[in-house]
Amino acid sequence: MSASTVVNLRSTKAPLRAVDISKVTFTDCPVRDLISQIGGKWSVLLLEALAQRPYRFGELRRMVPDISQRMLTQTLRELQRDGYIGREVFPTKPPSVEYRMTDLGYSLYEPLAQLLNWAEANQEAVRVARAHFDQSQD
Amino acid sequence: MSASTVVNLRSTKAPLRAVDISKVTFTDCPVRDLISQIGGKWSVLLLEALAQRPYRFGELRRMVPDISQRMLTQTLRELQRDGYIGREVFPTKPPSVEYRMTDLGYSLYEPLAQLLNWAEANQEAVRVARAHFDQSQD
DNA sequence: CAGCATCCTGTTTGATACTG
DNA sequence: CAGTATCAAACAGGATGCTG
Numbered sequence: 001m002s003a004s005t006v007v008n009l010r011s012t013k014a015p016l017r018a019v020d021i022s023k024v025t026f027t028d029c030p031v032r033d034l035i036s037q038i039g040g041k042w043s044v045l046l047l048e049a050l051a052q053r054p055y056r057f058g059e060l061r062r063m064v065p066d067i068s069q070r071m072l073t074q075t076l077r078e079l080q081r082d083g084y085i086g087r088e089v090f091p092t093k094p095p096s097v098e099y100r101m102t103d104l105g106y107s108l109y110e111p112l113a114q115l116l117n118w119a120e121a122n123q124e125a126v127r128v129a130r131a132h133f134d135q136s137q138d
Numbered sequence: 139m140s141a142s143t144v145v146n147l148r149s150t151k152a153p154l155r156a157v158d159i160s161k162v163t164f165t166d167c168p169v170r171d172l173i174s175q176i177g178g179k180w181s182v183l184l185l186e187a188l189a190q191r192p193y194r195f196g197e198l199r200r201m202v203p204d205i206s207q208r209m210l211t212q213t214l215r216e217l218q219r220d221g222y223i224g225r226e227v228f229p230t231k232p233p234s235v236e237y238r239m240t241d242l243g244y245s246l247y248e249p250l251a252q253l254l255n256w257a258e259a260n261q262e263a264v265r266v267a268r269a270h271f272d273q274s275q276d
Numbered sequence: 277c278a279g280c281a282t283c284c285t286g287t288t289t290g291a292t293a294c295t296g
Numbered sequence: 297c298a299g300t301a302t303c304a305a306a307c308a309g310g311a312t313g314c315t316g
Contacts, residue, residue, distance in 0.1 A: 030261035031182065031254050039177020041309075044169065045147060057278055063147055068310050073279060083267025094277040095316085104263055111252040116169050118249045123168035125242055129221025179289075195298055206290055211299060232297040233296090 037082060038112070042067055042075045047101075048116070050085055051109045054100035084108055175220060176250070180205055180213045185239075186254070188223055189247045192238035222246055 037043060042064065049055060049063050061072055076099060079085045084105035090096045101109070176182055180202065187193060187201050199210055214237060217223045222243035228234045239247070 030257045030264075031186075033261070033264075034253070034257035035177060035182050036179075039173060041174075044173050049147065061278095069279075070281095070311085071309060074309090081268055081271040082264050083271075089278095092277090095279095097278060104260065104267065107260065108256060111249065111256045114249040115172070115253050118246060119168045119172035122242065122245070123171070126168075126171075126220050129242065130219055133219040133221075199298095207299075208291085208301095209289065212289095227298095230297090233299095235298060 037078060040075060040078075042071055043079060044112070044116070046072075046075055046079065047084065047105065047109060047112065050099055050101045051106070051113070054098050057097050057099070060099065079105075175216060178213060178216075180209055181217060182250070182254070184210075184213055184217065185222065185243065185247060185250065188237055188239045189244070189251070192236050195235050195237070198237065217243075 045064055046060065049060060061067065076085065080087050083102060085099050086102050088098045090098065183202055184198065187198060199205065199207070214223065218225050221240060223237050224240050226236045228236065
């Protein structure tokens, strides 16, 4: 059983995150691909919000006060493109747009939430490890 | 049950990833903190390798051919600082250094592996979602 | 309201050369 | 072998102004 049993350890020359959202092809490692998406500064935050219930653009903006409009739009597009969230435009005046998690998004959110729970449950252990490491480095 | 039940949605002004490894204080959101660490380009790859068995520096380098020496060292240090992996120096000549996962690292790896499994199991669904999205955008 | 286009900055990463 | 140091490039993200 080699180390690549769980995942393809071959790395790629491809950039870690999408730049031009419409030009990006699927990288040859799904793990790298997911991590690069989730690893963005705002993706997890938005997934957590939308896992609770649907929200409109402006609501999300207020929930995450220091996200820029640019990054909110961009991150929502990426999540939509990957199929994790859906986008519905209501033809009101002015228009309102609602985002909601898809079934695929919810299925992703299950293991993701477990990981986030781990982060909270073990934050103290990590804090201690860091303090110890920094000490020993003088 | 508010949206912040699962995790603190407050975002921070802190940079996403550590720059000077010894200067970084724990951010006020453990989730942001974990995501910023494993969201790095190489962390997950190295955790997967070390979840299998201990490896030496050079072995890891050969397993992940296109990681630079600089990033291998830096990422290993970060993982060590957070307490996920341990580092042991053998006083041979020339010296050899072995890295191995700690108990904390293994406990992290459990939910992490679930997430990675999801990525592999659903890569086709994501690929389809992307193709559909790109289509509809013309 | 919900964006988009442009410019600009700091951070992350890579390349290369050198060392105990 | 297992690093460190320095420089340069690429990228993610922020700020601002404009639009249907």
